[in-house]
Amino acid sequence: MTGYQEKQGILHVENVPLPKIAQMAGTPCYVYSASSIRSQFSALKAALEKALPENRAPLLCYACKANSNIAILRLLQTLGSGLEIVSEGELFRGLEAGFRGEHIISTSFGKNPQEIQACLEAEILQFNIEAWIELEQVNQFAAMAGKTADVLFRLNPDISGGGHSKISTGRKEHKFGNSEAKIIEMYRRAAGMRHVRPVGISVHIGSQVTTVESFRPAYEALANLVKKLRSEKLPVERLDIGGGFPIAYEKKNALLDLDAFAQWVADIILPLNVDIQLEPGRYLVGNAGILLTETLYVKETDDRKFLVLDAAMNDLIRPALYEANHGIRPVVTHADRPAQKYDVVGPICESGDIFASQREMTEMRKGDLIAIESAGAYGFSMASNYNSRPFPAEVLVDGDHVAVIRKRQSLQDLIRGETIPEWLR
Numbered sequence: 094m095t096g097y098q099e100k101q102g103i104l105h106v107e108n109v110p111l112p113k114i115a116q117m118a119g120t121p122c123y124v125y126s127a128s129s130i131r132s133q134f135s136a137l138k139a140a141l142e143k144a145l146p147e148n149r150a151p152l153l154c155y156a157c158k159a160n161s162n163i164a165i166l167r168l169l170q171t172l173g174s175g176l177e178i179v180s181e182g183e184l185f186r187g188l189e190a191g192f193r194g195e196h197i198i199s200t201s202f203g204k205n206p207q208e209i210q211a212c213l214e215a216e217i218l219q220f221n222i223e224a225w226i227e228l229e230q231v232n233q234f235a236a237m238a239g240k241t242a243d244v245l246f247r248l249n250p251d252i253s254g255g256g257h258s259k260i261s262t263g264r265k266e267h268k269f270g271n272s273e274a275k276i277i278e279m280y281r282r283a284a285g286m287r288h289v290r291p292v293g294i295s296v297h298i299g300s301q302v303t304t305v306e307s308f309r310p311a312y313e314a315l316a317n318l319v320k321k322l323r324s325e326k327l328p329v330e331r332l333d334i335g336g337g338f339p340i341a342y343e344k345k346n347a348l349l350d351l352d353a354f355a356q357w358v359a360d361i362i363l364p365l366n367v368d369i370q371l372e373p374g375r376y377l378v379g380n381a382g383i384l385l386t387e388t389l390y391v392k393e394t395d396d397r398k399f400l401v402l403d404a405a406m407n408d409l410i411r412p413a414l415y416e417a418n419h420g421i422r423p424v425v426t427h428a429d430r431p432a433q434k435y436d437v438v439g440p441i442c443e444s445g446d447i448f449a450s451q452r453e454m455t456e457m458r459k460g461d462l463i464a465i466e467s468a469g470a471y472g473f474s475m476a477s478n479y480n481s482r483p484f485p486a487e488v489l490v491d492g493d494h495v496a497v498i499r500k501r502q503s504l505q506d507l508i509r510g511e512t513i514p515e516w517l518r
Contacts, residue, residue, distance in 0.1 A: 096132075106383070123469075124383050127381075130165070130169065133381070140352055149363060154176055154371065156177045157178060157186065159375050161186050162498055178201065179200055196218065198220075200297075200333075209234050210234050210238075222246050228244065228283055232287070241289065242289050246293075252311050273321070281325070297337065297372065298337060332369055333370040336376070340379035382468045384485075386404035389402060389440065397436055398434065408482075414475075421463060431455070435453075437452055473487055483507060
């Protein structure tokens with residue numbers, strides 16, 4: 094994890110020791126490294142620029158569902174990123190963070206009328222369409238607003254790409270996208286509408302795609318569909334070729350060969366003479382974040398040692414939901430302590446509230462700080478108030494600069510908006 098290093102036995106994020114952050118913001122809290130995000134964005138951009146002509150660089154649209162804190166969005170906006178949104182709330186966040194509509198694409202599944210109208214008002218770059226009824230609604234509301242909306246159609250290439258079944262999106266049995274024949278039909282009908290403009294196709298086969306070869310058949314399917322549409326004189330100006338680039342949750346995890354990926358884009362997509370869009374999410378922020386937590390105590394049974402943390406599955410649900418394996422390490426090295434094996438757990442009333450089973454680390458004691466690594470993506474954004482636990486704080490570090498970018502939720506915040514009806518008083 095770039096941005097995190099041990100100095101004199103203490104884990105730092107950039108130039109700041111993590112115990113200082115725990116003292117300042119409390120635990121549990123999410124901590125993010127700005128330099129790590131910059132590094133990931135630059136690495137992807139550089140690989141594409143090396144393989145593609147200068148004037149054909151793709152628009153990198155950050156998939157903000159991975160981490161939608163407006164400070165993170167603002168940081169990416171300053172790097173030249175566009176934004177991929179999947180809800181009206183994400184649109185609101187993006188605009189608050191400084192993104193202009195012309196750099197925002199909507200890829201949400203099940204777009205509702207309020208979301209469509211908000212996107213039209215913001216004059217976003219395009220809608221990626223999932224279903225015929227979405228197309229009709231976009232045309233209807235665009236007509237009411239006196240506008241014309243650019244639309245792309247999402248292809249389902251029947252290709253598996255995700256590392257886990259719940260994050261794979263490119264198979265026929267998945268809810269996403271449409272067949273080639275269905276897209277041609279919708280494209281024809283859209284071409285006859287007055288307030289939408291069909292301009293291209295999108296594809297996204299899943300998340301945490303570690304094998305670069307997985308992209309080739311998806312991109313070849315795109316290229317084949319482009320040729321069929323153009324044979325009918327239907328215009329194809331843009332291709333949104335998705336994202337899904339992986340991060341390393343463990344040292345043994347395979348990373349995507351960015352140079353090889355960029356070459357697939359150069360070989361298959363570039364000759365189609367289209368504007369290209371990419372949707373990196375986890376890749377940009379995943380390894381930039383940790384969940385900083387404190388040891389409450391160690392519980393011993395006849396055959397187990399349970400390391401009980403003040404963080405829980407409501408703070409980071411990925412291990413419970415996806416069987417995700419995050420790195421877990423002590424913040425302070427205690428070389429004089431023996432190694433132990435722990436089941437690392439939280440305090441929630443669920444047997445599924447477990448971060449790791451039989452994880453070996455140095456002996457831990459009450460009050461010791463723990464860093465759960467690679468938590469910058471789908472960590473806070475999937476957090477909940479389960480067990481009426483307040484949301485944790487979020488902290489951004491940039492060199493020597495430290496800022497709390499989300500305050501810890503208070504107990505009063507937990508019931509804000511709730512009321513007891515008069516007849517129960």
